[in-house]
Amino acid sequence: MVHIKSLDGERAIAAARALGFEMAGVVTRRDSAHLPHFRKWLQSGLHGTMAYLERPDAVRRRGSLDLTLPAFRSALVVAHSYAGPHPATPPGDPSRAIIARYARGRDYHHVIAERLEELGCGLERAAGRAVERRAYVDTGPILERELAALAGLGWFGKNTMLIHPRRGSYFFIGVLLTDLPFAPSAPFREDHCGTCRRCLDACPTGALLGRDDSGAPVMDATRCISYLTIELKGAIPEELRPAIGNRVFGCDICQEVCPWNEKFAAPTAEPAYAPHPDLDGPTLIGLAARLLEMSGKAFIREFADSPVSRARRNGLLRNVCVALGNWGAREAVPVLERAARDQSALVREHADWALGRIRGTRST
Template structure:
């Protein structure tokens, strides 16, 4: 006896399954927007073949500096199934951090916009955990894990694969609708969801504003950054002495750098965030240059108790302040 399903029944079942998955994906995205995310996209959890050669070339050229962790677990970075067993889908999200206000003193040391408020690792991870609970309770029981710069996951690659934007010449993800001042996070789940099979084409064209504006010439080629020349790397990642050859080129950046994003035409679309946790400490935006330079540890702890700036610690921030101050005094 032929026990195969009749073709019609098989096709109907598959269509029904696909429709259900599409509805699940739509509900997940709806919840993501409800949680305050700018955008949400879904990819199939598989090997990032297109990223392999790019990542290996960057590492082989030793453009990662002292970030030795970038050279570890390369296969994991390229395949989420090696990080999370049973992974089937990668849900990528964007969270706006474009500030509602700016530092008041024109000559004050400049803090990267992403560090104004509460450390984004906690804010974004909390929201991703809420999204995971929603999926488990309202969509389908499953296992999942949120990722926010805490494991070898290529955030920008997954976001681009999910159709949330393209990687610009400065290596940041750019969204047609929102610019680039946002955090990227992932929720990897063992639930099969329909992938957003769309690719946002590169809209940078012949524009080189980010490359031209970088004061340390860290963008050595389109989509290639020499971390050792990057102000963000120098002021955050580097643990020892700052590169003296870059003296006078920081443009008063003291923690991170937004220059390549500030000059990007796509960021004319950036709108202030609505996330209370990203609001700065009341004293922070009014600090004068002298107050920055004379900062002691109690004030540092008060201003940055829950901030990403704690990553560099008080000693690291003082090192950065002294570096830009000595440069201005020698002019």
């Protein structure tokens, strides 16, 4: 249980740290300065099939925190590190699956929501009254990175990540909107990217478009491996499949090459993010065989507390087929032949594509 002696922003920040959040800050600004940029991004179609981002009510809500919590006075914004050893799965071993770092341990939505609830209860005890509040972690229509920059947690890198000069970018962002009148923290104003363009050059699909005239970093999400392997529910465009390599869930390349992660991303002390044995560089063949034996429901049961549940059984199996095709080894043929008879048409099509690559009947 977290104890907050008396109610002010500094003590609330200290309480957030005591709960394991490495960084925390306070925002009092209600209206988003970035909403026009967000709308332009949607209008350009750079969000692809992520329809939840373009729902008109949700777009409006991103513009003002008042629309989410009418009694809003301040938000506590926290960062929770998931940095792991670098590099984790050897990318040089194409027979093994790479799952993005953020998704190897327990589901951060659950971990952070639990802690924010604890923080909220601590604030209520200190206030001696019910506190109107709402917690978010990648779970609702608020611009979390804008709030985190305002709370002083980092700057927007050219890879679009929020980066802190002493912590890198391997951290989640959580937000607790409250009706408590805390004083705001100093926003983060500097841009530490300078002339560096490592992430732009390293992105295998050309998803990072650099900064626009306003200085905002722009991503074409429809090309991002994270989108293709997690958010996209249909077929992965054939021309992008080879660039995915052995990344079967998410992608960390533009963070791995960032000097701020090379220098400062110390492994997290959070036990909840320790890798699940099945998700720490499993063999592609073993993972495919396991998924083929599972129903969609069994998959959800098995991975209920893991971010990989978002891809569903068919989506993850689709990705593993692509990675097996990219590996190109004949020993993958038996498992791919089984996948080519799967009940899911999506899986069957990607397995056929992979078999075509291995047998040399397909060039892409």
